[in-house]
Amino acid sequence: MEDKRNIQIIEWEHxxxxxxxVFGVAMTMMIRVSVYPFxxxxxxxxxxxxxxxYHGTFDAFIKILRADGVTGLYRGFLVNTFTLISGQCYVTTYELTRKFVADYSQSxxxxxxxxxxxxSLVAQSITVPIDVVSQHLMMQRKGERMGRFQVRGSPEGRGVVAFGQTKDIIRQILRADGLRGFYRGYVASLLTYIPNSAVWWPFYHFYAEQISYLCPTECPHIVFQAVSGPLAAATAxxxxxxxxxxxxxxxxxxxxxxxxTFRQLMAEEGPWGLMxxxxxxxxxxTPSSIVIVVGYESLKKLSLRPELVDSRHCYQRFTDCYxxxxxxxxxxxxxxxxxxxxxLQTSVREEISxxxxxxxxxxxLNALDKIVEDRKDQEEPAWRPSGNPEADLRSALVPYFRQQRDALQRHVRKQEAENRRLAEAVVAGRQQVQELQRRGQARQQAWQALHREQKELVAVLGEPE
Known part of the structure; x- marks a missing residue:
């Protein structure tokens, strides 16, 4: 089994x-179908x-199923599927931002x-208008109105939302609130989903780390990933x-x-209304979280560029050596x-040239083919720089640490030169202060002497003849 802490993250450029x-849209659609009723x-x-x-989740599920059938659990689903666009914008923004932040932090x-x-900021800007329409459709119940707007029932009278009812909701929102009505609750959405998305990841890493210590070494990654995701989702x-x-x-x-809205909710239902x-x-x-930590990484593995598919275990082998x-x-x-x-890639390109x-x-090429043919039944690599992992490690680390040492020495020399300049400036400043003090004392003494002479002169002039 693989080392449970050896997880290589597939980045955007791979x-x-x-x-x-294509795979992402298909996977997201399957998840939406499974979680939309809830x-x-x-x-x-x-x-x-x-x-x-309704008196709870299970009670609501039974009542909706009895009143409207399975289709009642999917009111507004067609409109909600347009959020697939925001989902793709979410993952694109997420991956590109990770790539950008990597230049400033490796954490x-x-x-x-x-x-x-x-x-979440980008996705919610697209999702909120769709959510507003979708939620109003969700609130339709056999011709009854649970929200602000009422739409016409289906011709069959079974309470199934007809396609034209989406247009009815959009028209009513436009008449009542204008275009701003489609962004009603936008700030609240940002205050909900940005923290949720930002909080989810730290808790996921925390739970994954703790569970990895509890699991045996043979336990595969997928087990504690699948557990950590729902725990992080529940916490968030x-x-x-x-x-x-x-x-x-x-x-x-x-x-x-x-x-x-908060004050009204507290007045009507108390603190428990917030839950x-x-x-x-x-x-x-829960299923969304499992997909994020298991399905999403699997999706990225399926989407690897063709030239990287055969080399995706290279990092695993490297870390096994060290x-x-x-x-x-x-x-x-x-x-x-x-x-x-x-x-290595640079050297190979130069040698090929x-x-x-x-x-x-x-x-x-024929010689390389012969090497591959001779070693195809052996699990060990056909070639290693020295055959000694410790020697390879030293050869990799020593130049790196020497570069770090040289960089630190240059920085120290630069700082020492700066300190010398500052010290010289301080000494020069002190000398100027001392010179000014000396001049001030000399002028004070001269003024005192002049003052004594004036007093003596006044005394002489004032004596009677």
């Missing part, structure tokens, strides 16, 4: 973007006053936190659910003030590996 988006239930629970209609927690918050849901309740009420009931729909939210977030260093300094190990691969210039390319 992906075949066409495959990534999203609808959560919305209804958060909007209803007290327990006027995976910092990169994930900043990227998660930025991705508990922390951000109060703002989610307020956001839903602002969007569905048409309120314009977050503070007034409404929490269980449904956790249930809907397991102790990886356990102590994983980020340094990654940098050493990247530097080694870069230099030289072989082409000499005209011996075919002979060299």
């Amino acid at each position: 992906l075949d973007k066409k495959k990534f988006y 999203t609808l239930i959560r919305t209804r629970l958060q909007v209803q006053k007290g327990k006027s209609l 995976n927690t910092v990169k994930s936190l900043v990227a998660g918050g930025s991705a 849901s508990v922390l951000t659910n109060p703002m989610d309740v307020i956001r839903t009420r602002v969007q569905v009931e048409g309120k314009s003030s977050i503070i007034l 409404k729909g929490l269980s449904a939210r956790i249930i809907s977030a 397991k102790r260093l990886y356990q102590l300094q994983p980020e340094m190990t990654q940098r050493i590996y990247d530097k080694f691969i870069t230099q 030289e072989i082409k210039a000499e005209g011996n390319l075919e002979a060299v």
Whole structure:
């Protein structure tokens, strides 16, 4: 089994973007189909006053199923599928932001936190108008109105939302609030989902680290990843659910003030009103979290560029050789590996150019094919720089540490020169101060002498003859 702490992150530049988006849309659609009923239930629970209609997640599920059938659990789903666009914008922003932040910090927690918050900001700017329409459709129940707007029933009278009802909702929102109506609750959405996305990642890394210590060495990554994701989602849901309740009420009931909505909710239902729909939210977030930590990484592996598919286990083999260093300094190990691969690729390109210039390319390729053929039944690599991992490690680290030493020495020399200049300036300043003090004392003594002479002169002139 692989070392449980050896997880190589596939970054944006490693992906075949066409495959990534196609597979991503298909996977996201499957997840939406599975969790949408709980999203609808959560919305209804958060909007209803007290327990006027539903007494909990399970009660709401049974009542909706009995009243409207399975289709009742998917009201507004067609409109909601347009959020797939925002989902792709989310992952694109997330990956590009991670790449940008990597220039300033190598901490995976910092990169994930900043990227998660930025991705939510972009995604919510697209999602909020779709959510507003979708939530109003969710609130339709056999011709009854639970939100602000009422749409016409289906011709069959079975309460199934007809396609034209989406147009009815859009027209009513435009008439009532104008274009601003589609962004009702936008600030509340940002205050809900940006913290949720930013909080999820640190908790995920925390839980994954703790569970990895509890799991045996043979335990594969997918096990504690699949457990850590839902735990992080549950924690983030508990922390951000109060703002989610307020956001839903602002969007569905048409309120314009977050503070007034909060006060009204507290007056009507007390602090427990802020936890409404929490269980449904956790249930809907659980499969999404599992997909994020398991499916999303699998998606990225499927979307690897063709030239990287055969080499995706290279880093695994590298860390197996230097397991102790990886356990102590994983980020340094990654940098050493990247530097080694870069230099190796450069050397290979230079040698290929030289072989082409000499005209011996075919002979060299035949020799390489023979090496591969001779070693195809052996698991050990056909070639290693020295055959001694410790020697390889020293050869990789010593030049690196020498570069660091030289850089530090240059910095020290520069700082010492700056300190000398400052010391010389201080000494010169002190000398100037002493000179000014000396001149001041001399002038004071001269003034005192002149004053004595004047007093003596006045005394002489004032004596009677």
